[in-house]
Each structure stands twice: as C-alpha cells, then as structure tokens.
Amino acid sequence: MSTPLTPELEALKSSLEAKGVKYALASYVDIHGICKAKAVPLSHLGQMMQGSELFTGAALDGVPQDVSDEEVAAMPDPATATILPWNSEIVWFASDLYLKGKPFEACCRTILQRATQKAAEMGYRFNLGIETEFFIYKETEDGGFVPVSDRDHIAKAAYAVPTLLDNYGILDTIVSAMNQLGWGVYSFDHEDALGQFETDFDYADALTMADRFTFFRLMVKELCRQQGYFASFMPKPHANQTGSGAHYNMSLADLETGENLFVDPSDPRGCKLSKLGYQFIAGVLKHAPAIAAVIAPTVNSYKRLVMKGSLYGYSWAPVYICYGNNNRTNMVRIPLAGERVECRAADISCNLYLGAAMVLMAGLEGIREGLDPGEPHRENMYKCSPEQLQAMQIETLPKTLSEAIEAFAADPLSEEVMGSLMFQTYVDFKRQEWEEYHNHVSDWEIQRYLKFF
Known part of the structure; x- marks a missing residue:
C-alpha cells in the first residue's frame, strides 16, 4: 500500500x-563518512521519505548500537535528491538517522546540523x-598499482600539462559530472604527486558541502571503476610523495543578509580579515589537537602531516599549530584575497560532517570568548628552530593518531560537539584502530631487524 505524498514530494x-x-x-554515512543505503523502488518513495528503511547499527562501523x-x-532530505551521473535510473538522497521517531544522537549528519544550529543562534x-x-x-598484473600515465614522468609533477592530458578522459568525466550536478567547478589540476589530482568547485553552506563531499567520493570511485581505474582517497599512499589534503575554506555569513562577515579591507594586520575571522581562527588553534583527530582521522593521516616526505622537498602539509597570511606552512592560512580562512590539516579521508562540526564549534567558541590568535606568521615555519618555536609558544600538531585521539578524549569540546554516545564511540574506535596498527609487524621492521639481530 503506497503512502500519500505531499504536493512537493508528488512533484519530485x-x-x-x-x-x-x-x-x-x-x-547515510558510517563513522568513516562512507555511504550506506537501501535501494527502494520509486513507487515506494512516500514510505521511504517517512523512514521506512531500517538499519541495524551494530552491523556498521561507528553507528553505536547493540x-x-x-x-x-x-x-531522506528531499532537497538533496541527486540522480547518479553514472546510472540515471537511481537517485541518491542524503539522510538523517532516526531512532524511535526522534533524531539519533550519534548520526553524523545530525551532529553537523546541531553545530550549524548553534551558529544560526548566534x-x-x-x-x-x-x-x-x-x-x-x-592496477598492474602483479597486483600492484601505477599512475594512469605511462610516459616518463617529469621530476616536478605539480601542474604538469602532459600528465593532466594523459588523464583527460577520466578527469573530463568527473568534472562534467560535477558540473551536471550544478557544483560549479572552476579549476582542476595535476597535483604534486604522480597520479594525484585536485578539483576546486563553488563553496556552499556546510551541510550542503558535506553532502556533496560524501557523494563526490562515491561518484569518483564509480566513474574511475567504469574506465578500468580506481580512485584512492587514502591520505598518503607513498612515503616519498605528497599526500592528499581536503583543505577547509571557511567563512561566516550573516544569516539574514548573506554578507560575508570575515571581510575587512582595512584589517590592520594586512590580511583583509575581520576581527570575527581572527577570533574564529583563535578558537580553531585552541582546540587544534582534538580537531586533528577528526579532520585527519587515520593512522596514515599522520604520515602526511610531516615537514618533509616528498621527492621534491617539503610536504606542503602543516606541522605546527599556528596561522599566517598567504603562507602555506601554517595550519591555518588566510588566502591572498582575505575573506576566508583555510585549515590545511584536513585530509581527504575525513568524515566531513564530523570534521566541519568540530571546526565550526571551536571557531564559535573563539568568537564567544573574544579570543585573539596574535600576529600572523609570514615566515617559512618549516625553517623555525625548536628554540624559535618555543619562544613563540607554538606547539606541534599530533604526530600520530594515538596522540590525536588522546587529545580529542581530553578536550571537553569533543563531547560537546559529538554528544556522549558518538564521543565515546569515536574514542573507542580510533584507539582500537591505533592498537591494531601498533601491533602489526610491518615490512619496514622485517627489513630492518630480521637479519640485523
């Protein structure tokens, strides 16, 4: 028996x-930000929109249930209806999880909505x-993997036109799909590592962006698979090449007028950023170690957050908890045009619902408490000595997932953002992830120690 539809849903x-x-x-997503779903015939859209599709949370990572x-x-959120560019017979809806007719406390999408509601109240x-x-x-016949381009690779792969064009077919498919969805891609390029790419597209409100980011990772994997390739959102596949970030470019707008509140052309610090923007930065820096556990959520994430680790020199990833002007050696950067702040510690494996919620709530705390981050760093922070860093009272970001998750567990902001159920689930899950890694005997250990001792 079909469920009557509202006029809006009937039109949809x-x-x-x-x-x-x-x-x-x-x-919806699990703790990793990976899509989970049931497929429902369109004739049953009415039931689906009323929550007919049930899921056993205990069968999933980080959906805390017994x-x-x-x-x-x-x-499902009707506003998120997205027809799959690679299969037009299926429509995708971002969904919130409910339990017993009420929002489920540990739903990742709900956690972000709680944070954006706090912002709206301000x-x-x-x-x-x-x-x-x-x-x-x-993939190669021996079970390995290589970049799609098989020509002799140039020493500096960043922005390389030949390798970009070698991947034109799949990149055009990805970018065309993004634009078909109305995302407004304005550039894409070959990044620093071989086979690494970046797409840049229009910003949106945080919930919309988190929905798009989640769908993006699903879509890129499927589009690559259809052409005989595979996409990886692992932060650091190669020790000697750069890793994949997911830089958060953030601003606050007036809820009524939409005016960007981070803009100040007369900024005395010369970054064209408003006092509100500096306060936001200060809140993020205050809680940076805890935030790192969420925006850099894997063991592998911390092999990206190193000063060097590239064939070409610096890693381009942040190491220190500091901010600066248009200077990529800081955790938080104010781009040349001002108007926004960029968190460079985030990587592409993050669950954006959770990461955005943590960063936003930290920034709002900075605003409420009137915090100030001090003067921006314009120097190359990679070149600072330990003594210089100590004199500037600059701390390092966590060096491992273990350090990050302990900082997350100790910071009251974490439970405030996540709620008690997801907070404890996240701590337990990530501690277990670290233990499994820590107990694993790696190839490096075998090569170094097996015949040495």
Missing part, C-alpha cells in the same frame, strides 16, 4: 519518473569550500 516523484529514475537510495537495539531509520551561516585531492591509479 513525477520529475524523477520523467527522467527515467526507477530506484531511490536512502543514504545487536539487541531497535533499528535506526534513514530519513546569527551566522557557516560557509565551506573543500579542495578535493585524490589519486587515480590502474
């Missing part, structure tokens, strides 16, 4: 039917843009 269903859509996905608990329900909209970096590979 008719539009989808006219476009040949047969099935709908009520999609096997005996009542299932969570996916409640009169702000959180705008967010993400620089999406990723690798595209093809």
Whole structure:
C-alpha cells in the first residue's frame, strides 16, 4: 500500500519518473563518512521519505548500537535528491538517522546540523569550500598499482600539462559530472604527486558541502571503476610523495543578509580579515589537537602531516599549530584575497560532517570568548628552530593518531560537539584502530631487524 505524498514530494516523484529514475537510495554515512543505503523502488518513495528503511547499527562501523537495539531509520532530505551521473535510473538522497521517531544522537549528519544550529543562534551561516585531492591509479598484473600515465614522468609533477592530458578522459568525466550536478567547478589540476589530482568547485553552506563531499567520493570511485581505474582517497599512499589534503575554506555569513562577515579591507594586520575571522581562527588553534583527530582521522593521516616526505622537498602539509597570511606552512592560512580562512590539516579521508562540526564549534567558541590568535606568521615555519618555536609558544600538531585521539578524549569540546554516545564511540574506535596498527609487524621492521639481530 503506497503512502500519500505531499504536493512537493508528488512533484519530485513525477520529475524523477520523467527522467527515467526507477530506484531511490536512502543514504547515510558510517563513522568513516562512507555511504550506506537501501535501494527502494520509486513507487515506494512516500514510505521511504517517512523512514521506512531500517538499519541495524551494530552491523556498521561507528553507528553505536547493540545487536539487541531497535533499528535506526534513514530519513531522506528531499532537497538533496541527486540522480547518479553514472546510472540515471537511481537517485541518491542524503539522510538523517532516526531512532524511535526522534533524531539519533550519534548520526553524523545530525551532529553537523546541531553545530550549524548553534551558529544560526548566534546569527551566522557557516560557509565551506573543500579542495578535493585524490589519486587515480590502474592496477598492474602483479597486483600492484601505477599512475594512469605511462610516459616518463617529469621530476616536478605539480601542474604538469602532459600528465593532466594523459588523464583527460577520466578527469573530463568527473568534472562534467560535477558540473551536471550544478557544483560549479572552476579549476582542476595535476597535483604534486604522480597520479594525484585536485578539483576546486563553488563553496556552499556546510551541510550542503558535506553532502556533496560524501557523494563526490562515491561518484569518483564509480566513474574511475567504469574506465578500468580506481580512485584512492587514502591520505598518503607513498612515503616519498605528497599526500592528499581536503583543505577547509571557511567563512561566516550573516544569516539574514548573506554578507560575508570575515571581510575587512582595512584589517590592520594586512590580511583583509575581520576581527570575527581572527577570533574564529583563535578558537580553531585552541582546540587544534582534538580537531586533528577528526579532520585527519587515520593512522596514515599522520604520515602526511610531516615537514618533509616528498621527492621534491617539503610536504606542503602543516606541522605546527599556528596561522599566517598567504603562507602555506601554517595550519591555518588566510588566502591572498582575505575573506576566508583555510585549515590545511584536513585530509581527504575525513568524515566531513564530523570534521566541519568540530571546526565550526571551536571557531564559535573563539568568537564567544573574544579570543585573539596574535600576529600572523609570514615566515617559512618549516625553517623555525625548536628554540624559535618555543619562544613563540607554538606547539606541534599530533604526530600520530594515538596522540590525536588522546587529545580529542581530553578536550571537553569533543563531547560537546559529538554528544556522549558518538564521543565515546569515536574514542573507542580510533584507539582500537591505533592498537591494531601498533601491533602489526610491518615490512619496514622485517627489513630492518630480521637479519640485523
């Protein structure tokens, strides 16, 4: 028996039917930000929109439930309807999880909405843009993987035109799909590492951007697979090449007028940033170690956050908890045009719902408490000695997932953002991840120690 639809949903269903859509996905994410869903025939759209699709959280990573608990329900957001560019018979909906008819406390999307509601109560909209970096590979007969381009690679791969053009087919497919969805891609390029690319597209409010980021990773993997390749969102696949970031470009806008509140052309510090923007930065820096556990969420993430580790010199990733002007050696950068702040510690493996919530709440605390980050650093922070850093009272970002998750566990902001259930789940899950890694005997250890002792 079908469920009656509101006029708005009836219009949506008719539009989808006219476009040949047969099935709908009520999609939500696990702790990793990976899509999970059930497929529902479009004739049952009404039931799906009322939460008919139930899921056992205990079967998933970081959806904290016991096997005996009542299932969570996916409640799709109609505004997020996205027809899959690679399969036009299926429409995807970002969904919130509900339990017993109420929002599920530990739903990642709900956690971000709680944070954006806090911003709204202060009169702000959180705008967010993400620089999406990723690798595209093809598998080899021996089970390995190599970049798609098989020509002799130049020593400096960054912005290389030949390797960009060698990947034109798949890159054009990805960018065309993004623009088909109305995301407004304004550039893409070959990044520093071989087979590494970046797409840059229009910013949006944080929830919209998190939905798009989540869908982006799903879409790029599927589009690459269709052409015989695979995409990787691993932060650091190669020890001697740069890793893949997901730089957060952030600003607060007036909730009523949409005016960017981070703009100040007369900024005495010369960065064209408002006092509000500096306060936001100060809050982020205050909670940086805890934030790192969420925006750099894997063991591998911390092999990206090093000073060197590239064939070509510096890693381009932040190491120190500091901010500066248009200077990429700081954790937080104010780009040349001002108007926004960029957090460079985030990597492409992050769950953006959780990462954006942590950064936003830290920034809002900085505003409420009137914090000041001090003067911007314009020097090359990589070249600072330990004595200079100590004199400037600059600390380092966590060096391992273990350090990060302990900082997260000790910071009251973490539980405030996540809620008690997801807070403890995240701590337990990441501690276990570190233990599994720590107990693993690596090839490096075998090569170094097996015959040495």
